[in-house]
Amino acid sequence: MAESITITDNRTGSSIEIPIVGGGVDAAAWRKLLPGIWFHDPGLATTAVTTSAVAEINGETGILRYRGYPIEQLAEHSTFPEVAHLLIYGELPTQNQLDEWVDLITHHTFIHENFRKRIYDAFHYDAHPMGLLTSGVAGLSTFYPEAKDIFDPDNRREQIVRLVAKMPTLAAAAYRFSRGLPFIFPDNAHDYPTRFLKMMFDVGGEYEPDEALVRAMRVLFILHADHGQNCSTTATRVVGSSHADPYTAIAAGCAALYGPLHGGANEAVINMLTEIGSYDEVDSFIASVKRGAHRLMGFGHRVYKQYDPRAVIIKKAAHDVFAVIGKNPLLDIALKLEEVALADDYFVSRRLYPNVDFYSGLIYQSLGFPTNMFTVLFAIGRTPGWLAHWNEMIEQNSRIYRPRQVYVGSERRDYVPMADR
Numbered sequence: 001m002a003e004s005i006t007i008t009d010n011r012t013g014s015s016i017e018i019p020i021v022g023g024g025v026d027a028a029a030w031r032k033l034l035p036g037i038w039f040h041d042p043g044l045a046t047t048a049v050t051t052s053a054v055a056e057i058n059g060e061t062g063i064l065r066y067r068g069y070p071i072e073q074l075a076e077h078s079t080f081p082e083v084a085h086l087l088i089y090g091e092l093p094t095q096n097q098l099d100e101w102v103d104l105i106t107h108h109t110f111i112h113e114n115f116r117k118r119i120y121d122a123f124h125y126d127a128h129p130m131g132l133l134t135s136g137v138a139g140l141s142t143f144y145p146e147a148k149d150i151f152d153p154d155n156r157r158e159q160i161v162r163l164v165a166k167m168p169t170l171a172a173a174a175y176r177f178s179r180g181l182p183f184i185f186p187d188n189a190h191d192y193p194t195r196f197l198k199m200m201f202d203v204g205g206e207y208e209p210d211e212a213l214v215r216a217m218r219v220l221f222i223l224h225a226d227h228g229q230n231c232s233t234t235a236t237r238v239v240g241s242s243h244a245d246p247y248t249a250i251a252a253g254c255a256a257l258y259g260p261l262h263g264g265a266n267e268a269v270i271n272m273l274t275e276i277g278s279y280d281e282v283d284s285f286i287a288s289v290k291r292g293a294h295r296l297m298g299f300g301h302r303v304y305k306q307y308d309p310r311a312v313i314i315k316k317a318a319h320d321v322f323a324v325i326g327k328n329p330l331l332d333i334a335l336k337l338e339e340v341a342l343a344d345d346y347f348v349s350r351r352l353y354p355n356v357d358f359y360s361g362l363i364y365q366s367l368g369f370p371t372n373m374f375t376v377l378f379a380i381g382r383t384p385g386w387l388a389h390w391n392e393m394i395e396q397n398s399r400i401y402r403p404r405q406v407y408v409g410s411e412r413r414d415y416v417p418m419a420d421r
């Protein structure tokens, strides 16, 4: 059987055969046969916008691999800095490479005091920390104007180090600002997740996070580190494709992540569970979802048509955390929602399963994070993924993103003076 497709233009009878390569067909052949006829693909659901070697996702079989390594193995054995190195540079680091990388991302954690104070002080005291983070990342580009030299690999590496190192500092500063708490400087004596937890929660030098909590933070960062051409990675790429500096491109990723259909979903899950309020209300809530009154947040995924592999790992991590600090009271509601949904034809027929956000919020809440910090945590984890795709795109010297539209508006018409409308 030929590994190709044939497209025929029925208006002219001309046709073209396009080979199927790696699960895709080259749109250039379509363009050649059908100039001016656009492939109408809302949400880019059927369009591969690039080739990429960063993450492999198979939504049918529930597979996620970073650079070939199964997510389950990385969550079990790796550290977040090691995973960041793997995603960005393509290989697990040797011991020397890892030492150097960890040293770099440990010694570039500070943000300029002027910058932190002036940028964050400009916001209202109860500003959403995701708004602060997005603005903070964008603002960093003004501090590092040399970052615009994106075709110099050494310069790119320097900005990558800064972004991976500074995201937790910006994030914790956003939280402390929104709580009216004094800022805590990053402490180089600790590993990445511990340093972040201490910047978040320390008061008077007494906060020592339990090992199980640090482990959960590490796993959550790893699980969120990349997911192919998702909305925020695409936003990063779209902005980066105009050759904007990486801070501006990553700020675009943060902005895209902010929405409740993407990184904001874990916050929406907790709000939903709180609103449901009790185990007994689950059935009527599911009925209202089926009537179309609202969505079951944390369920469904554009790519996964079965259990999200990250949700399996997170569900287990949630139990580990609850074993140390007690069960989150919303857990029972979540478990019953899952059970009822997975047995209901509405969800089964649409192949809607729990995604990464269904259980992550419960852990974050139990760790002490307020709901408005959940997306910020996602952003810290996703930063290496955004950077890996941005770096790959610059190396590929890819074209600027410029999709087409199918115009459905008015025909040409003449301007009508105000008095005649």
Ligand code: ACO
Pocket: 260, 261, 262, 263, 265, 289, 294, 295, 296, 297, 298, 299, 300, 301, 302, 303, 350, 352, 355, 356, 357
């Ligand atoms: N609850 C109820 N019904 C749903 C849900 C849901 N969570 N998700 C999809 N559906 C239904 C839709 O109503 C639609 O039904 P229909 O065919 O009768 O019209 C069908 O399933 C297909 O849904 P689409 O919206 O076309 O799926 P799409 O791929 O565009 O959206 C998305 C994927 C945005 C994740 C969606 O499933 C959703 O809104 N989920 C809830 C939000 C969420 O959890 N987001 C986090 C995603 S993971 C992440 O970003 C890290």
